Structure formats: C-alpha cells, structure tokens
Amino acid sequence: QSVLTQPPSVSAAPGQKVTISCSGSSSNIGNYYVSWYQQLPGTAPKLLIYDNNKRPSGIPDRFSGSKSGTSATLGITGLQTADEADYYCGTWDNSLSVGVFGGGTKVTVL
Amino acid sequence: EVQLVESGGGLVQPGGSLRLSCAASGFTLSGYAMNWVRQSPGKGLEWVSYISSSSYSIYNADSVKGRFTISRDNAKNSLYLQMDSLRAEDTAVYYCARVRLDSSTYRIDYWGQGTLVTVSS
Numbered sequence: 001q002s003v004l005t006q007p008p009s010v011s012a013a014p015g016q017k018v019t020i021s022c023s024g025s026s027s028n029i030g031n032y033y034v035s036w037y038q039q040l041p042g043t044a045p046k047l048l049i050y051d052n053n054k055r056p057s058g059i060p061d062r063f064s065g066s067k068s069g070t071s072a073t074l075g076i077t078g079l080q081t082a083d084e085a086d087y088y089c090g091t092w093d094n095s096l097s098v099g100v101f102g103g104g105t106k107v108t109v110l
Numbered sequence: 111e112v113q114l115v116e117s118g119g120g121l122v123q124p125g126g127s128l129r130l131s132c133a134a135s136g137f138t139l140s141g142y143a144m145n146w147v148r149q150s151p152g153k154g155l156e157w158v159s160y161i162s163s164s165s166y167s168i169y170n171a172d173s174v175k176g177r178f179t180i181s182r183d184n185a186k187n188s189l190y191l192q193m194d195s196l197r198a199e200d201t202a203v204y205y206c207a208r209v210r211l212d213s214s215t216y217r218i219d220y221w222g223q224g225t226l227v228t229v230s231s
Contacts, residue, residue, distance in 0.1 A: 002154065035217040037155075044205060044221040046157065051215055088155050091218035097169050098143065099157040099209075099216055 006087050006102035013110045015081050018104045022072040022089030032091045033093060034072040036065055039104075047085070049074060081109045095103055096107045112136040112220045114206045118155070119225030126196050126229070132189040132206030132222055140164075140184035146191050146217060148227075149200035153184040157192065172198075182219065196229045203227075 005023040012018045022034065036049040047056050049065035052072065064075045076083055089102040118130040130146070146158040159167040159180040168180060179192040189206055206222040 031214075033215040033217070037218070038153075044223050046221065047217065047219050050217040050219070056219070086154075090155075090157075090216070090218070092211060098171055099147075099160065099218075101147075101155045101157060104154040106171075 002103040003093060003096070003100040004102035006037040006070050006089060006104070006105045007086075009106045009108065011108040011110050012079050014079055014081065017077045018079060018107060019076075020074040020087055020089075020107070024070050024072075024091065024100075025031065026070060027095035028068040028070075029072055031094055034065065034067050034092045036063075036072075036074045037088045037090060039088065041085070047089065057065065060089050073105070076107070079107075079109055083107055084109050088104070112208065114208065114220055114222035115223045116206045116225035119204065119227045121146050121228045121230065124197060124229055127182075127192070127194045128193040128196065128227060130193065130206075130225060130227070132191075132202055134187045134189065134206075134208075137181070137208070139187045139189075141168075143211055144180075144182060144189045145207040145209045145228070146178075146180060146189075147205045147207055147218070147221075149224075150199075150202040150206070152223060153202075153220065160211070161189070162211075193227070196227075198229050201229050219225055 035053040036046040038048045040044040052067040053065040113135045177195045203224040207218040208220040
C-alpha cells in the first residue's frame with residue numbers, strides 16, 4: 001500500500017489529453033513540493049516534473065504539473081505513442097522521515 | 111554528463127548478504143545527497159534509503175531498518191548499500207539516485223540504470 005495514491009491506469013487516443021492524480025496528506029504533499037517520474041518500458045525512471053510544476057531541460061511543455069492542498073496532478077496534452085509509460089509521483093514525508101512514491105499509473109495510448 | 115552506474119547485484123540465498131556499489135561521474139558527489147530506490151518485478155517504486163552529502167543524516171525505510179546500511183565514499187565518488195539478512199521480498203532492481211532534499215523539496219534528478227538482486231534458494 002503506497003503512501004501516495006494514484007489511479008492504476010489511464011488511457012486516451014493520440015492527440016488527446018490525460019490527467020493523473022496523486023493524493024497524499026499534510027505530512028507529505030501538504031508540506032513538500034511534488035515530483036513526477038516517467039518510466040518507459042524496460043528503462044530506469046526519469047524526472048519529468050519537479051517542484052510541482054517545473055520541467056527539467058529537455059522535457060516538452062506537453063507535460064505539466066500542479067498541486068492543491070494535499071493532491072497533485074500531472075497533465076499530458078497532445079498524447080503520443082511515445083508517452084506510453086508508467087508515471088509516478090513522489091515527495092518527502094516529514095512525519096515518517098522517508099521519501100514516498102505513488103503506486104504508479106500506466107498510460108495507454110489507444 | 112551525470113552518470114550513475116550500479117554494480118554488485120546477483121543471486122543470493124535467503125539470509126545472505128550482498129553489497130551494492132554505485133559509481134558516480136559527471137558531478138561532484140560530495141555536493142549531493144543520494145538515495146537507493148528499488149523496484150520488485152512488475153511492481154512500483156519503493157524508496158529504500160537516503161544519505162546526506164556529508165553522511166550526517168541517514169534515513170531508512172521500515173522494511174530495511176536493521177538489515178541494510180547505506181554509506182558513501184566521496185573521495186572515491188561512490189555510494190554503497192550493504193544488504194544483510196536478505197529475504198525473498200528484497201528481490202528487486204536497485205537504483206542509485208541523486209537527490210535534492212531541503213525544507214520544502216525532495217526530488218530525484220538522476221537515476222542509475224539499476225542492478226538486479228534476486229534472493230532465492
């Protein structure tokens with residue numbers, strides 16, 4: 001059971017938009033910025049979004065992040081087949097003094 | 111270019127020990143905190159252990175407390191994970207990761223390619 005809660009899967013047609021939710025509590029998302037990671041099949045995860053809504057160099061602006069209270073959301077617009085991957089939210093929990101991840105969401109392009 | 115290269119994984123019997131290493135290059139290791147994160151086959155990411163840049167702060171997941179020990183040698187640009195009393199449920203790909211942690215942010219900005227640890231008789 002993950003500390004952060006994500007839907008197991010989302011799907012949409014090419015060119016459409018998907019959103020992935022990440023729900024936590026006051027000891028994690030409520031107090032810390034949220035990051036998002038993309039894991040393509042058979043590869044290591046990669047930082048996609050940090051500090052709620054910032055994109056590292058090289059990440060297209062089709063990817064966006066937001067946070068409100070104890071929840072965060074990742075948005076992907078203009079969906080492409082190359083976006084098929086598992087997506088994880090992550091942050092710090094200052095009550096547990098550990099990093100925490102969501103269970104992951106599999107994005108499928110129909 | 112930042113590179114993190116893990117080594118030391120393999121097959122080990124339950125109750126056995128293994129030491130993972132992570133060689134860092136492309137940045138000054140002494141300036142960064144580091145993490146180990148694992149992923150069991152077909153499962154999600156599990157946070158394992160954290161060490162600050164100077165080794166002053168160390169945090170561990172409850173699932174590995176008392177069994178795993180994280181350490182680093184900044185002079186050798188290396189991170190380690192000593193794993194003792196291994197169990198079948200420790201079977202996973204172990205990732206070395208560069209971290210930023212302060213009062214408001216936690217993020218992993220670089221990940222290694224991972225090394226597979228299999229605990230089985």
